[in-house]
Amino acid sequence: xxxxxxxxxxxxxxxxxxxxxxxxxxxxxxxxxxxxxxxxxxxxxxxxxxxxxxxxxxxxxxxxxxxxxxxxxxxxxxxxxxxxxxxxxxxx
Numbered sequence: 001x002x003x004x005x006x007x008x009x010x011x012x013x014x015x016x017x018x019x020x021x022x023x024x025x026x027x028x029x030x031x032x033x034x035x036x037x038x039x040x041x042x043x044x045x046x047x048x049x050x051x052x053x054x055x056x057x058x059x060x061x062x063x064x065x066x067x068x069x070x071x072x073x074x075x076x077x078x079x080x081x082x083x084x085x086x087x088x089x090x091x092x
Contacts, residue, residue, distance in 0.1 A: 025049065032056055035065075035090050043080040051077055065091055 001009075024045040025036040035055070039048045055076045059065045065073070074087035 026052060028056070031062055031065075038086055038089050039077055039080045041086070042082055047080050051079055 023033070025033065025040060026049045027033040027036050032052070036048055036052055039051065055073070058076065059068055059073070068091060070084075070087045070091045073091055074083045077083045077086055077090075080086065
């Protein structure tokens, strides 16, 4: 059995056991999921879900993030902690 086949088998087993699992982080596209995941380090999903609506509405596209000043992002994400590093990683 190849690695891909093993991975597919494990995925099948997980989907059978946990068919209705929803991620605890709120997002509507892949870059939002990535940024919510970055923010979740050393924080709670509840806290991340409290700050991401403002973040995602202020910066709807990846271009908006790259054009933003890091301090704008940091001000929004400050409640999740380690906000300077997280803001830099999101803005890049």
